[in-house]
Amino acid sequence: MNNLRKIAEICNTSADFNGKILFDEPMRERTTFKIGGPAELFIEPADEKSLMFVLNELHALKLPVFILGGGSNLVVSDKGIEGCTLSVAALKGIRFDGACLHCQAGTSFDEILDFCILQGLGGLENFAGLPGSAGGAVYMNARCYEKSISDVLAGAEYLCGTKAQDKKHYGMNAADWDYKKSPFMAMHGSGAQPLILSASFKVYRDEPARIKQKCAEYMEDRERKGHFRYPSAGSVFKNNRAFGKPSGQIIDEAGLRAFRIGDAQIAPWHGNFIVNLGNASADNIKELTAQIRTEVKKKNGFELECEIIFCGK
Numbered sequence: 001m002n003n004l005r006k007i008a009e010i011c012n013t014s015a016d017f018n019g020k021i022l023f024d025e026p027m028r029e030r031t032t033f034k035i036g037g038p039a040e041l042f043i044e045p046a047d048e049k050s051l052m053f054v055l056n057e058l059h060a061l062k063l064p065v066f067i068l069g070g071g072s073n074l075v076v077s078d079k080g081i082e083g084c085t086l087s088v089a090a091l092k093g094i095r096f097d098g099a100c101l102h103c104q105a106g107t108s109f110d111e112i113l114d115f116c117i118l119q120g121l122g123g124l125e126n127f128a129g130l131p132g133s134a135g136g137a138v139y140m141n142a143r144c145y146e147k148s149i150s151d152v153l154a155g156a157e158y159l160c161g162t163k164a165q166d167k168k169h170y171g172m173n174a175a176d177w178d179y180k181k182s183p184f185m186a187m188h189g190s191g192a193q194p195l196i197l198s199a200s201f202k203v204y205r206d207e208p209a210r211i212k213q214k215c216a217e218y219m220e221d222r223e224r225k226g227h228f229r230y231p232s233a234g235s236v237f238k239n240n241r242a243f244g245k246p247s248g249q250i251i252d253e254a255g256l257r258a259f260r261i262g263d264a265q266i267a268p269w270h271g272n273f274i275v276n277l278g279n280a281s282a283d284n285i286k287e288l289t290a291q292i293r294t295e296v297k298k299k300n301g302f303e304l305e306c307e308i309i310f311c312g313k
């Protein structure tokens with residue numbers, strides 16, 4: 001029996017594990033781009049105890065692990081993902097302690113903002129309509145309407161390495177963060193594998209009606225800008241202040257509006273979005289982003305930096 005089958009059997013037969021275990025799970029079903037081949041083994045623990053259990057087993061067998069949040073910033077390879085894809089999407093929960101909102105990694109911003117409206121807690125409205133999970137937003141240092149996650153984060157609980165015993169607390173230190181950069185990305189870059197378990201956000205008391213109104217305005221703006229018209233992973237390139245204009249405008253000015261490879265197209269209504277018109281492959285997206293970078297470099301001299309993450313085999 002190979003090690004993936006071994007892990008599946010251990011989880012399936014243990015009273016310490018609850019959750020989903022699937023072989024060859026198509027990642028197009030689990031990403032907002034609707035792109036990606038199969039995850040060899042897909043595990044979605046139902047709770048933190050099950051997550052700890054499976055992490056210890058994965059660690060013991062030294063299996064490669066890819067951590068999946070809401071899948072809203074990813075282009076998964078057409079060949080799929082090797083080893084175990086560990087989804088934190090089922091780890092949900094929100095608790096307010098009088099000062100901070102503690103959200104488990106898999107909690108979505110829709111759920112967080114519904115809670116904020118109900119409890120009269122302000123400060124997170126800018127993130128209304130942000131797809132994906134709390135953990136993914138912390139990892140990416142998501143930024144919406146001039147507010148970054150690092151502006152509202154008080155701290156996080158995380159694991160480093162894939163051993164459950166390595167649970168750590170991250171206390172907010174602004175020096176660790178930059179535009180669309182987090183210390184968790186930096187840890188990843190240096191070979192460690194951080195898994196964010198929960199995030200604590202700073203909030204304040206406010207009128208539910210006012211919070212609801214602000215959220216609705218941000219949502220309407222996203223709708224107006226066509227964010228949800230077709231499957232995508234949001235903005236493809238980071239905005240670089242040194243370029244003096246947004247990446248979408250730079251792409252438009254390079255004459256690339258609506259340029260298409262296969263079913264991957266630069267959204268005619270948003271230069272920095274690539275949309276999947278139906279059957280786009282990860283290779284189509286890769287090729288299109290490469291061509292955009294080359295054309296922009298040739299015409300304006302700017303080096304666009306990808307925000308979307310290419311992963312898998």
Ligand SMILES: Cc1cc2nc3c(=O)[nH]c(=O)nc-3n(C[C@H](O)[C@H](O)[C@H](O)COP(=O)(O)OP(=O)(O)OC[C@H]3O[C@@H](n4cnc5c(N)ncnc54)[C@H](O)[C@@H]3O)c2cc1C
Pocket residue numbers: 032066067068069070071072073074088105130131132133134135136137138139140141142143144145184194195196197227228232233234235309
């Ligand atoms: C329509 C649309 C609009 C968008 N608008 C915005 C926007 O306004 N601003 C913005 O910043 N982004 C935007 N995005 C991009 C995306 O929603 C964000 O980057 C989001 O925060 C990613 O979260 P996720 O849970 O989906 O992460 P995923 O896509 O699942 O993963 C992204 C990365 O984070 C890692 N990761 C995920 N969860 C964890 C965890 N718990 N622990 C450790 N690592 C983890 C993954 O391994 C991966 O490397 C948009 C996307 C779409 C589709």
